[in-house]
Amino acid sequence: MRTNKQDTPQTTPRRSDEPIWWSLFSAGGVCVAMLVPAIALLVLLGIPLGLVSAEQLNYQRLQALVFHPLGLGVVLGAMVLPLFHAMHRIHHGLHDLKLAHGRLAKWLCYGSAVLLSSLALWLWLTVSMASG
Amino acid sequence: MSRKPYQPPMPASWWLKHPAYRFYMLREATVVPLLFFVASLLYGLYALGQGEASWLHYLAWLQQPWVIALNSLALVASLFHAWTFFALFPQVMPLRFGSRTLPAWLMVSAQWAGVLLVILALWWLLGGVDAHQ
Amino acid sequence: MPTLEMRLQRYRPEQDSAPHWQDFRVEYDDSTSVLDALEQIKAEQDSSLSYRWSCRMAICGSCGIMVNGVPKLGCKTFLRDYPKGLQLAPLGNFPVEKDLIVDMSRFLEHLTAIKPYLIAEAAPQGQPHRQTPAQLARYKQFSNCINCGLCYAACPQFGLKPDFLGPAAIALAHRYNLDSRDSGKAERMAQLNSDNGVWGCTFVGYCSTVCPKGVDPAAAVNQGKIASTLDGVIQWFKPAKEPRNKEQSK
Ligand code: SF4
Ligand code: FES
Numbered sequence: 001m002r003t004n005k006q007d008t009p010q011t012t013p014r015r016s017d018e019p020i021w022w023s024l025f026s027a028g029g030v031c032v033a034m035l036v037p038a039i040a041l042l043v044l045l046g047i048p049l050g051l052v053s054a055e056q057l058n059y060q061r062l063q064a065l066v067f068h069p070l071g072l073g074v075v076l077g078a079m080v081l082p083l084f085h086a087m088h089r090i091h092h093g094l095h096d097l098k099l100a101h102g103r104l105a106k107w108l109c110y111g112s113a114v115l116l117s118s119l120a121l122w123l124w125l126t127v128s129m130a131s132g
Numbered sequence: 133m134s135r136k137p138y139q140p141p142m143p144a145s146w147w148l149k150h151p152a153y154r155f156y157m158l159r160e161a162t163v164v165p166l167l168f169f170v171a172s173l174l175y176g177l178y179a180l181g182q183g184e185a186s187w188l189h190y191l192a193w194l195q196q197p198w199v200i201a202l203n204s205l206a207l208v209a210s211l212f213h214a215w216t217f218f219a220l221f222p223q224v225m226p227l228r229f230g231s232r233t234l235p236a237w238l239m240v241s242a243q244w245a246g247v248l249l250v251i252l253a254l255w256w257l258l259g260g261v262d263a264h265q
Numbered sequence: 266m267p268t269l270e271m272r273l274q275r276y277r278p279e280q281d282s283a284p285h286w287q288d289f290r291v292e293y294d295d296s297t298s299v300l301d302a303l304e305q306i307k308a309e310q311d312s313s314l315s316y317r318w319s320c321r322m323a324i325c326g327s328c329g330i331m332v333n334g335v336p337k338l339g340c341k342t343f344l345r346d347y348p349k350g351l352q353l354a355p356l357g358n359f360p361v362e363k364d365l366i367v368d369m370s371r372f373l374e375h376l377t378a379i380k381p382y383l384i385a386e387a388a389p390q391g392q393p394h395r396q397t398p399a400q401l402a403r404y405k406q407f408s409n410c411i412n413c414g415l416c417y418a419a420c421p422q423f424g425l426k427p428d429f430l431g432p433a434a435i436a437l438a439h440r441y442n443l444d445s446r447d448s449g450k451a452e453r454m455a456q457l458n459s460d461n462g463v464w465g466c467t468f469v470g471y472c473s474t475v476c477p478k479g480v481d482p483a484a485a486v487n488q489g490k491i492a493s494t495l496d497g498v499i500q501w502f503k504p505a506k507e508p509r510n511k512e513q514s515k
Contacts, residue, residue: 013459019494022464032166033214033243038251040207042258044172047191048200054191056258059184065257066180075177079170086163086170092467093160096421098144120174127181136278137360137368142424150334152471153421160467220468223484224491231402 021088021110028085031077039078067128075124080117087113159216162209169206172199218243266292270350271302273314276361284354284361287311293344299353300328300339303365316365323477326413329356330365336415336475357418358427372414375430379438379456384449400445407440407485409478416472416482422465429465430456432472432482439485442492454496463489 046052065071091109095101147153172194179190193199221243222236268290276284289310291302300318307314319325321340328339331354333347344351359367388394416432417423423431430438438457442450457463466486473483 012455013461015455015458015497015500016460016462016464016493018460018464019490019497022490023494029213029217032210033217034246034250036166036169036210037207037214037247038254039173040169040203040210041251042254043176044169044194044203045200045207046258048195052255052258052260056260057191059180059187061259062180062187066177079173079177082166082170086166089160089163093157095425096147096157096160096467098425116170116174120177123174123177123181135362137362138276138278138281138284139360140357142358142421146421146424150471152419152474153469156467156469156471220470220487223481224487226484226488228399228403231399233402 021084021091024081024084025088028081028083028088031081032085035074035077036082039074063131067124067131069128071128072124075120079120083113083116083120084110159213162213165202165206165209166213168202169210172203172206214243214247266294268292269302269344269347271306272350272352273306273365274352274354275314275364276355277313278363286352291344295343295345297344298340299330299332299337299342299344299351302344303339303353314365315363324411326411329367329413329415329418331355331357331418336418338413338415338477341477356414358420358424359414359417367414369414371427372412372417372431372433375434376412376437379430379434379453380449381434381437381441383441383444383447384452385446386448394446396445403445404440404443407436407443407480407482410437410440410480410482411478413477415475415477416480419469419471419475421469421471422467426461426465428461430462432466432476432486433480435463435466435489436480436482436485439489439492442489454493457489458493458496463487463493466490 041049042052043057046057047054066074087109091106094105094109147157175193176190179186194203218240219236222234222239227234227239271289271291273287273289274284275281275287289306291297291305293302298321300316300321303314303316303318307316316328316330316339318328318339320327323338323341326338330337330339331352332339332342333352334354336356353365355361355365355367356369359369359371362368385394410433412433414433416436420429420432423429435457438453441447442453463486466483468483468487470483473481476482
């Protein structure tokens, strides 16, 4: 019933790589709290809730807003960082629910965050570059 | 006398046992609707890059009942997340001035003010001022 | 005197393979603590009952127990607050030695690992170590820990992974790291930086709720995450030739 001796004071345990994921998770957490309500409320639910008109979300305006250099901030703040935030919680959630832990789960979680983030950045870059 | 300690089991359902644990799991689960939110934005970004017709199609997609339902859930989840996240901030990063700490309620309200400000800023960017004149 | 139904978890290692419940009825008034009730049972009903206690004033930290599934100090919990009766079990997440007594050695090993004492250079000749009120305020809250282990019983991460250093040990590491007189931070960081250190925590936060001393271990652990992240960044930028964690290798 004893814990293994690996982590007794005599040995120096390995430094965790969690600071990287936790930093991304935290930054994502701030973005989810600060940006997501606004975008969900006004863009995704704006028309059904009657807060904005279809005219306000017209193609030209959104094109100009999103593919503006500052739109990169939106891609990072509303998509990339929230993805890392979400996949970090899912990774730990899998451990909490005793569903999975270890390398594979970790690779799958953060790997999909990297993949989807790349997709978002690529979608943004190709149009931004094309429109100069 | 020999020992025979009994190790209590830790079933995967441990989190059902106490309200504090259920609250924790609910907080962690806010990322599931968040994933739908991100997917919606990804689709929107794609549509916006494809041209006006596909953007109009996207706006129509947003108004389907099931999409509205899931995005409403994402909105509620993000607000719940904000509520829990803002409360943690003064615990993780207490702002100290000498031997005094900035009161937690002040830090929490400042963050909610931030949320409100972002909503107003986006509303302004979307021409809310002109549209409602 | 009114009486109250109490259900106790019993475990006799000589006879039992698993714990079982046993019911008792105790007399109580407004001042009867859970510990008093246990003493009453042991004195008048069943002398074989085993439990831990010492100070009876919430200072020694030895009477930790689950009251209706919530980690509590037996001497600081009163029967008057449980009119519907109560259920007592040994502190959660620890191996049960006998009845209400658990084996806390895991917690104590983790505590030893983070060196919970002042590692200070000698003060200048015949001088005491000086500290301003502001310097004291930085760690004071975290120094109130009585090592009762309630936070470990509250922590699912410790339950899932007993190698996790856990709330109190990390809170105490943080307490000494924040102490202006201390210079042992580098020795403690190696433990805190690992997967079983601060990174084993997912901020459930229940440890801080159950702490009878207002220590807020969850805050300490999560402040420790920032400290560990900064520590990692600093190590990253340090010239590679310098041996890492010098203090550890001596
Ligand atoms: S931090 Fe609180 S609950 Fe944990 S051992 Fe110390 S006094 Fe007990
Ligand atoms: S008997 Fe000492 S803390 Fe309860």
